[in-house]
Each structure stands twice: as structure tokens, then as C-alpha cells.
Amino acid sequence: MAQCLVYMTAGSEEEALRIGAVLVEESLAACVNILGAIRSLYRWKGAIRNDSEVAFIAKTEEDRFPALRARVRDLHSYETPCIVALSIADGEPAFLSWITEMTRPG
Numbered sequence: 236m237a238q239c240l241v242y243m244t245a246g247s248e249e250e251a252l253r254i255g256a257v258l259v260e261e262s263l264a265a266c267v268n269i270l271g272a273i274r275s276l277y278r279w280k281g282a283i284r285n286d287s288e289v290a291f292i293a294k295t296e297e298d299r300f301p302a303l304r305a306r307v308r309d310l311h312s313y314e315t316p317c318i319v320a321l322s323i324a325d326g327e328p329a330f331l332s333w334i335t336e337m338t339r340p341g
Contacts, residue, residue, distance in 0.1 A: 236335045237322065241293040241303060244275065244317040251291040254310045263303040264293035265337035296338045297322065 241264070245251040248269065255267030270290040277284050295303055300320045307318050323331070 236331075237297045238326070238331050238334045239295060239297045239300060239320045239322050241295060241300065242317070242319045242321060243291050243293070243307060244273070244288045245291065246286075246288060246312055248272075248289045250312060251289045254307055255291055255293070257306065257310060258293055258295075258303060261306065262338050262340045263299055263306055264295045265334040267291055267293045294334050296335060299338050 243251075243254070245254060248271075251269050255264070255269060258264040258267055268291060270292065273288050273290045275284070275286050275288045277286075293303065297320070304318050304320075307316060
């Protein structure tokens with residue numbers, strides 16, 4: 236099994252907590268870390284934006300990513316949410332096994 240980290244942003248801590256709770260509850264993620272407030276500078280619809288956001292990271296199996304991404308898109312307030320999967324090259328074997336165990340329903 237291969238694991239990944241999924242980096243995401245939300246408009247508020249409450250939104251990140253709400254989405255994270257659903258991901259863990261539905262076994263789409265073993266764990267979600269809410270990193271806290273960040274400042275995001277980006278171009279959107281022809282204008283440069285400077286907004287406060289909250290970054291959060293989910294730990295999951297790579298084959299669970301499509302379902303996780305779809306669920307986040309359903310729950311998210313953004314038209315185009317940041318949902319980016321980053322493969323884990325190596326890690327503590329017991330921790331990686333735990334991710335697998337927690338994201339396998341039943």
C-alpha cells in the first residue's frame with residue numbers, strides 16, 4: 236500500500252475542522268492536522284487576492300484520494316478548492332501501517 240499527504244486550504248478554521256471531521260469519520264483519512272492561519276496571495280478572476288485561509292493536511296492511502304477529493308469538493312465552500320496529494324516516499328513503518336488500517340473500512 237502507498238500512502239499520501241493531502242494538502243488543503245479552507246476559508247476558516249471552522250470549515251477545515253468540519254471537513255476534517257467528515258474525512259476521519261468516513262475513513263477517507265486516518266488523521267487530519269489543522270495547521271492554522273496562513274496568508275494566501277493569488278490571482279483569481281483577473282484580480283490579485285490577499286486572503287486569510289487555514290491550511291490542513293490529511294493522511295490517507297493513495298487509492299483513497301479520489302474519494303477524499305470528491306468528498307472535500309462536496310463539502311467545501313470554494314468554487315475551486317486547493318486539494319493536492321503528495322506521495323510519501325518513506326516513513327515510520329508502524330505509522331504508515333496505521334494509516335492503512337484507519338482508511339480501510341470494516
